[in-house]
Amino acid sequence: MESAKAIEKSSLLELLSTPRDDTRGQQGQRRGWWYYAGWSAMILFALLTGFHAFRWVTAPGAVYSSHMPQQIDDELVAKRLAASQRAHPLLLHHQNDGQKQVRLGGKAQAYSTSGSAKDGQYLIGVGKADITGPVVEINMMGYANFEQVGSGVRQRLYSRAFIVGDLHNPEDRFIYLVLDTQAGDTAVRYGILRGLQELGSDYAMYGHDNLAVTATHSHSGPGAWLNYLLPQITSLGFDKQSYQAIVDGCLLxxxxxxxxLEPGSLTAGTTKVFGANINRSLYAYLANPAEERAKYNVSAEDDGSVEKDLTLLKFRRASDGKNIGVLTWFPTHGTSMLANNTLITGDNKGVAAYLFEKKVREREDETDDFVAGFSQANMGDASPNTLGEWCDDGSGEREQDEGAASCxxxxxxxxxxxxxxxLSMDTMPANVKGSGVKAFHRFHDMSDFQFQLPNGSTARTCSAALGYSFAAGTWDEPGHYEITQHGSNDSNTNPAWRWIRWVIGAPSQEQIQCHSPKPILLNVGKTRFPYHWTPDIVDLQTFRVGQFIIIVSPGEATTMAGRRWKEAVAESSKVQLADEMGGNEPIVVFGGPSNTYTHYITTEQEYGRQRYEGASTLYGPHTLAAYIxxxxxxxxxxxxxxxGRDSNSSDTGPLxxxxxxxSIGLNTGVLFDTTPQSHSFGDLIFNVGKNQFRRGEKVKATFVGANPRNNLRLEETYAAVEHRPRGESEWKIVRDDSDWALVYQWKRTSLFKGTSEAIVAWDIEDWTEPGEYRLRYFGDARSIDGEITAFEGKSAAFMVR
Known part of the structure; x- marks a missing residue:
């Protein structure tokens, strides 16, 4: 269409006319000499020492390193399950008692098999649990910014689990996890699988082949939990507390x-979302063939440069017709919160899930523990920062809120x-039908894989490497070394990068040719010391329920890369899975980054432009073709x-x-907490200031605090708003630190003395009920001998009018 083409052309001209080395993302900053020193020192130290002298050793069976007092495996899971059972007494829990299975309460899982997959009946179940790791003193995962260290919580992080199974063949099922993290990960996945084995025979049907660990790609969660060295560097290695919080929450x-789990149906639908994403690498997208782009260019608002489709899968149980959950797929990066944000959040998809669950749980047609998963899709080049780049000259209005309002x-x-x-699907009959539930998973070595392209020519992948534009970043967060996208190489960049390249190891001529036209900056695939920097062996995984197919991708696929992958699977399934489709057209969705983080996946044409996404495509120009x-x-x-899975699960490929x-681990533990003279933990330092507030105002209080790493308070809270209804004596919690409007912050006031403060702030929502309220703080202090003691604090009461 002419109008869309004109917009496409003007957008490209604007992009090309922008001086890329003079622009930054919102509130972005250039870095000084210390930033170079940080990267250089970390890498050099890793190479010289292997970090092994600094590892915090964990005893067999322990959850945390010795300096972490809290264990959250058996003890915490039991505590969290007990709380869950009190809230939901019909849940059935099993625990191992030798060879005997002990039922703790509720009804047995006896399912009627009168329905069939062809009638749209499957085994369905949903669950949600807290995975919020250390919220302070740990570098956040996503932006690779040494400065971005956690200072509190705006919103807790969760694992949302969705299980779909075959009614007649209980071994045929899959688990799709949606985590409020930057990516799925190999170490996390191994930890979950070990945990499932320890849960006993009831969970024996879950394994490598049917577990997908996907992520919303939030850049605002604690780091230090990933399996490979490269993403560990800015987080100072690996932290057992951060890692185990994710694993245990996933298991719960x-x-x-x-x-x-019980019989139910699945209904799929699609809609458009406008204004929530924009292509941040239009120059690369326009390298794709014009006739291919034209297929998706339907209007000025939907010009195809990013996907606007949101696909939704509704879970409804058969016993009472109630809806138990939804899964959605829509592509937009988890980078609404900016790199100067230091509060833990699930970013925009965490907000979407929070709002959805809060809203539908008010209805009679939904269960009280309804779960909404907002999964990622092919968002490699899709940014949520739809106003584009902001320049350093400060022109234009912008909120100084680290991206919170935009998020x-x-x-x-x-x-x-x-x-x-x-809501439009309320009266719609279940439309996911067809034969059965199936899943596959294989590990595949992508470092040198030769295969045949559809045109008959031979292609190969390469050992992993990152190009110079990887260090340039994107408009969501520009790089820090004056490297520009689509223009930098070893001859025109800061000498610090050449030094780092030399330390890691220069690429061979064969490697250079394999990755061409990528100018290689970091030859990470050939680096094994002290252990692998990036993965060679990747996960290949796909699920099917009826005609609904889920591609589980280990990397961030761009808009067009994801389309090609989905269309290839759809076309092949029409032939290879014709009997299983039940006469229906296949519905194919794309979920990632999942299972292990392999950075980006672009089309070959986009790769040739060598912007950030192409430079971050690890295995060379034929990466996408190999996955397909x-x-x-x-x-x-x-x-x-x-x-069946029992007969093929051993054929997983190289592990x-x-x-x-x-893994390395340079994050030190909490030594002790103390209070200022004449104060106790939880005492008020600054009260709320007045006794009456209006909706829209902020109320906050500051307390004598203690380090929140002493207790992650999983399934609990660090902060709360309490309300006392008129005429009653009891206070009731109406907000906690999972609510967007309530913020908990912590700051150390003296490292030597071990003193700190906790700030609880509430932006009073417009819909807040008038009445009497107060703020609460919940903390845990560590004594010099290591004993942890819980305490509480409260503000003065105030009225909201």
Whole structure:
């Protein structure tokens, strides 16, 4: 269409006319000499020492390193399950008692098998659990910014589990996890699988082949939990507390989903979301063939440069017709919160899930523990920062809120579109039908894979490497070394990068040719000391329920890369899975980054432009083609007559390393907490200031605090708003630190003395009920001998008018 082409052309001209080395993302900053020194020192120290002298050793069976007092495996899971059972007494819990299975309460999982998959009946279950790791003193994962160290919580992080199974073949099922983290990860996945094995025979049907660990790609969660060295560097290595919080929360969400399994139906629908994403690498996108782009260029508002489609899958149980959850797929980066944000959040998809769950739980048609998963899709080049680049000259109005207002707005757009679609499906019959539930998973070595392209020519992948534009960053967060996208190489960049390249190891001529036209900056695939910097062995995984197919991608695929992958699977499934489709057109969605983080996946044409995404495509220009080739080759495993999981689960391919027990770890523990003279923990330092507030105002109080790493308070809270209804004596919690409007912050006031302060702040919402309120703080102090003691603080009461 002419109008859309004109917009496409003007956008490109504007992009090309922008001096890329003079622009920054919102509130972005250039870095000084110390930033170079930080990267250089970390890498040099890793190479010289292997960090092994600094590892915090964990005893066999322990959850945290010795300096971490809290164990959250058996003890905490039992505590969290007990709390869950009190809230939901019909849940069935199993625990091992030798060879005996002990039922703790509720009804047994006895399912009627009168329905069939062809009638749209499957086994379905959902669950949700807290995975919020250390909220302070740990570098945040996503922006690779040494300065971005956690200082508190705006919103807790969760694992949301969705299980779909075959009614007649209980071994045929899959788990789809949506985590409020930057990516799925190999070490986390290994930890979950070990935990599932320890849960006993009831969970024996779950393994490598049917567990998908996907992420919303939030850049505002604590780091130091990933398996490979490169993403560990800015987080000062690996932190057991951060890692185990994710693993244990995932396990608890799976247990809740598994124990809620019962027959039900699935209904799929699609809608459009406008204003929630924009292509941040239009120059690369326009390298794709014009005729291919034209297929998706439908209007000025939907010009195809990013996908606007949101696909929703509704879960409804058969016993009472109540809806138990939804899964959605929509592509936009988890970078609404900026790199200067230091509060933990699930970013825009965390907001969307929070709003959706809060809204629908008010209805009679939904369960009280309804779960909404807002999964990522092919968002490699899709930014939520839809106003584009902001320049250093400070022109234009912008809120100094680290991206919070924009984050809420982008999340709200996804929530509103999903809710409208969801409500319109109330009277729609279940439309996911067809034969059975199947899953496959294979590990595949991508370092040197030769295969045949559809045109008959031979292609190969390369050992992993990152190009110069990887260090340039994007407009969501520009790089820090004056490297520009699509223009930098070893001859025109800061000497610090050449030094780092030399330390890691220069690429061979063969490696240079394989990755061409990428100018290689970091030859990470050939670096093994002290352990792998990036993965060689990647996860290939796809799920099918009826005609609904989920591609589980280990990397961030760009808009067009994801389209090609989905379309290849859809076309192949029409032939290879024709009997399983039940006469329906396949519905194919794309979820990632999942299982292990392999950075980006671009089309070959986009790769040639060598912007950030192409430079971050680890395995060379044929990376996407290799993924498509392997996925199509494995599609027959989704047939009904494919071998069962017990007979093919051993054929997983070469196993990737699990570095969780040998990773570096330079984050020190909490030594002790003390209070200022004449004060106790939880005492008020600054009260709320007045006794009456209006809606829209902020109320806050400051307390004598203690380090929140002493207790992650999983499934609990650091802060709360309490309300006392008129005429009553009891205070009731009406907000906690999972609520967007309530913020908990912590700051150390003296490292030597071990003193600190906690700030609880509430932006009073417009819909707040008038009445009497107060702020609460919940903390845990560590004595010099290591004993942890819980305490509480409260503000004076105040009125909201």
């Amino acid at each position: 969400s799976i247990r809740r989903a598994h124990e809620s 809420f707005e982008i999340g709200k757009k996804q929530y509103e579109a999903a809710l409208d679609l969801y 080739d392997r996925t199509k080759a494995l599609l027959p495993l989704l047939r009904d007559d494919a071998p 990737p390393p699990d570095n969780s027990d040998k």
